[in-house]
Amino acid sequence: MSKLVSVPEKTLEHWSSQYLTYRYRSKAALWWPANGEDVDVRWLPKTAGKAVQLELKTLTVAGRALQDVLVDLGQLWEYRQRPLGRQPFYAFPWPDWTGSLTEAAIADGRSVAELAFARSGAGWWFADWMVVLTSAQVARVLEADLKAHGGPWRGNKARLVRFDLSQPRNGVTWGPRAAPPDIIRWRDLWPELQRCGRPDWPQLIRVPTRLLGPSGRTYPYSLVADLLMRSSFTSDNADLPTGEMTTLVADGEGGFRVEFQMNRSGDQVTADGVGDNENHRQLVFLDWRALSPG
Secondary structure, three states, X not given: OOOOEOOOHHHHHHHHHHHHHHHHHHHEEEEOOOOOEOOOHHHOOOOOEEEEEEEEOOOEEOOOOEEEEEEEHHHHHHHHOOOHHHOOEEEEEOOOOOOOHHHHHHHOOOOHHHHHOHXXXXXXXXXXXXXXXXXXXXXXXXXXXXXXXXXXXXOOEEEEEEEEOOOOOOOEEEOOOOXXXXXXXXXXXXXXXHOOOOOOOOOEEEEEHXXXXXXXXXXXXXXXXXXXXXXXXXXXXXXXXXXXXXXXXXXXXXXXXXXXXXXOOOOOOEOOOOOOOOOOEEEEEEEHHHHOOO
């Protein structure tokens, strides 16, 4: 028998999509990769911008005041084998309610379907209670479990975090007694990504090849941020969708390296060891217009 979830993962996926569509309109493109797929650049618009992935996780009700976020260790293991830029962020709720979100909303006189929108009220809006971690942060919390698991086989889940709502001051426990990670709030993630994000964040960057010049195959974080801004302010932006693009991938050391040329490669990388479990992974591409401060 499946355990009761606080909110269906499919609902979180749809609310995420609604948030991004409302925030960015046509400046963002969305895709849902199949189980085991890696990002194929042929899915992406042929323009400057960046691609990030989200793995949506829900809460499992574990007791009257207990809620858990569970992570499939095989899925996490597989994600961690990919280059940093191709790993997803894990996004999940940080609850202040017990049991089912539907029941909690109704008890407060609210429609649960309205929680996708800011008009649902402060603290109830989806964007107010979602948080984000990188795959690397999740792997550090679950380091011992992940090492013991040791492969891509699905079905073995570990508890990333437990929320005990009966202890509001000290009711959060990470993994098997792990140190708390640096949480990224959902509403903080997107403006920071628009400013190029943090050096250790997973992201694929697309810039016009003509802006790179002959400076080599590895680029420092500060230069890539400047290239994205130059893409945004280039006066002949009209030619960007058809121009030659270079894809840069985060190297885990605060820089980016050239991955492949758009006009010469559309290869798709498929991971080994996929199982029957469904991913809840969303690919988000923010084009150069979304990255412009204006």
